[in-house]
Amino acid sequence: MLRQLLRLFSFRRQEPTVIAKEPDSVVLYAAVENAPQNNSCRSNARSALSPTILPSARPLPHHRERLLSMQLAHAKLCGTRRCQRLKGMGISTTGDLATADLANLATQFGAPKKALKVLKQYRRAIRFSASVPGMMPRDALLLISIHRRSVRGLAMESPARLHRDLERFAESTQGRQQLRGRRIPSTRRLKKWISECETAANRARFHAMVA
Structure with missing residues (x-):
């Protein structure tokens, strides 16, 4: 009877289960479908890779050209009344005054000798400033x-x-x-x-x- 009790309460020792080892490296094969390329995608990719061409910058005018095309009122060589009077005589820019016949122009003023002296100073100032940027x-x-x-x-x-x-x-x-x-x-x-x-x-x- 004692033996029967020992058999009932005793646990059977189970042997460890041996799991079959799988190979270390497993190679998977998958079929990759060739997706159709869209023309818009190609154009976008090309535009992204292609360098952007910027419009050429407009060159600034030369100092001499810009100065000789300046209005007498902007040059501020003389007052507003004298600029308007010279404009009525056909002298509207500094270039016009630099190339005008000053002797003939001075005769249209009340004091020709004084006007000729002042006009010569204006011309000298225009030519001097045109030579210095x-x-x-x-x-x-x-x-x-x-x-x-x-x-x-x-x-x-x-x-x-x-x-x-x-x-x-x-x-x-x-x-x-x-x-x-x-x-x-x-x-x-x-x-x-x-x-x-x-x-x-x-x-x-x-x-x-x-x-």
Whole structure:
């Protein structure tokens, strides 16, 4: 009886189940369908890969051409009444004044000799400013008033001394009439003009040596 009880309460030891090993590498084969390529997709891909062609930038006009085509009122060489009077005589731009017959033009004013002198100063200022990039005729007129009349002479100037002479001229009656409430050119602008004049003078000297 004891043996029967031991058989009932005893657990049978089960053998471990052996699982068959599968191969390490399994190769799967799948059929890939060739999807039809859309023409719009092709065009979009080509446009994305192709470089974008930008429109060519319009070149800026040369300083001399832009200045000679400027209206006299914008150049501010003279007052509004004198600009209107010159416009009535057929002189509307700075280029017209630079190429006009000043002697014949001065006879249409009340004081021909004085008018001829003033018109010559205007022409000298226009030609001077056309030779220096960044300079306006009203600025050249100020420099001419303090006896700076050529590119070669301005190339040998000092910005500090030039600015000091302009300050003295601005305090005079003639200087206040020319400025009409405007400020004199800054030292930074004077340095730029002097640098441009030095470059032009060196270029002219080089061409003279080559010739």
